[in-house]
Amino acid sequence: MDKHSPRYLSAQYAAPEFSSQCPVARTVGPMASAIVPGTAIAIPASGIEEAEPNAGDTQESAEAAQEAQCEDACAQKAFNDAAQAERDARDVYGKILPHETTGLNYSERIASATQDKIKAQNAMDLYWNELAAQEEALKAARDNLANAQAFLAATQPPHTTKANASQGSLGFFEWLASVDGNQEAAKLLNDPSLTGTDKYTSRTFLSFTSIGADDDATSLENVRKAIEHIKECNDLRESDPQCPGLQPLRLNTFLMALGEVNANWTMTSGITSANYAHAVYAGEASYANENIAGSFMLSTYDPFDGWYTAERQHHLKKDGTNIKHYQNIVNGEFQTTGFGVNTAESGATGKYLDHRYAQEFGRETTHGVDYTYDEFKALFDVYCAVAMNRPDAAAQSRLAALFSNKLTNAQQEYDAAKSDRDAVGRKMELAQECYDVADKTLRALVNKKDATQTVAQFLNARISKAELDQSSLKSRLGRTAALQSELFQAA
Secondary structure, three states: OOOOOHHHHHHHOOOOOOOOOOOOEEEOOOOOEEEOOOOOOOOOHHHHHHOHHHHHHHHHHHHHHHHHHHHHHHHHHHHHHHHHHHHHHHHHHHHHOHHHHOOOOHHHHHHHHHHHHHHHHHHHHHHHHHHHHHHHHHHHHHHHHHHHHHHHHHOOOHHHOOOOHHHHHHHHHHHHHHHHOOOHHHHHOOOHHHOOEOOOOOOEHHHHOOOOOOOOOOOHHHHHHHHHHHHHHHHHHHHOOOOOOOOOOEEEHHHHHHHHHHHHHHHHOOOOOOOOOOHHHHOOOOOOEEEEEEEOOHHHOOHHHHHHHHHHHHHHHOOOOOOHHHHHHOOOOOOEEEEEEEOOOHHHHOOOOEEEEEEEEEOOOOOOOEEOHHHHHHHHHHHHHHHOOOOOHHHHHHHHHHHHHHHHHHHHHHHHHHHHHHHHHHHHHHHHHHHHHHHHHHHHHHHHHHHHHHHHHHHHHHHHHHHHHHHHHHHHHHHHHHHHHHHHHHO
């Protein structure tokens, strides 16, 4: 083996590990030695003497060779370390960033998570709207239940409530207000500002009403007639073959009072047979649509003969005759009604027609309280029995049974509404949980993507540095090997 080869030199002059400095120990004396750390080799003094003419050069060359070898070993180790650092960095990169090196990447995962969040949000919006609707239904059911409870209590016994026949419907509405809490019907019969002033006579519309008078629409007897006319209207409305599926109109306390005021006004305001003007045309506040009629025939007259029967025939013939009364009766948008009957005779009033009828039609309830025909009639019958001091056990029993059933139905409706609301509430909670999970997942992916990018940048920098270090050390190793060869050839 060539003693000047790098491997040979490496065996004779082994450089200490992890050191770039290789100090030379010298011993002065007859047996001077050049000791290379890590060896036990001594160079005889005679050898030095034989080469004495070039001793300085030889010593310097040996030291330079030793330093070059040391530099070579250190550079080799640094090169190996840099290579290992590159391998480690690439191994870590592959382990902790698998989705960036193979398969699904973060952009796709974030897009998928974003869609999941949008779906969860849409579900929440849907259930939120449904929950709001269920809350409204539950509130209505709760109000109906409270109303039924109040009326059932009021029937035990109603004779403790003040009742005065001379006050007519005003007394009834005031008694009713003590149960349902709504004063609007009673106020309409007490406050002229609610209906206004007749622009033709400069009198208030309410001034044409005489509370409780025998012929007045507010008398208890005429209120009873009005209630029965409403039943007739509902029977015609529900049986009309041209308008199937119509629901019965509910009796509204405010519209009942309004019908009474308007029936009285039409009787005493000077209206002739040729001018059945509605009060609203004379300046009355507008609360509802209205049908008005008058007759000579007193007790034998039925306003629905003209409003419904005659006008329906014109409707079927399509002959162009005005049929607005018929249209009011069969209009599906109307939900509530009120009715007034004035039974004065022309001889007593000096007016052109006897008996006046006014029916009011309302859409949604904005004033007063609504009742079915059976409910309103039962309440009115019990009140009249007390007001006229004619106890009616049967009427009392009917009222109690009616509102007992109403309470039972209201309780069932409330329980069903609560169950529906609770079911939607649970769905809403689940949708909220799904949204929270989707939102958390999306946030985590975004944060992880940011962190991953930071780690990737760090590892890429380490790999790049290791590659640069290796490139630099390769050049350094080449220069060191050339220097070693030159030095040992000189030595």
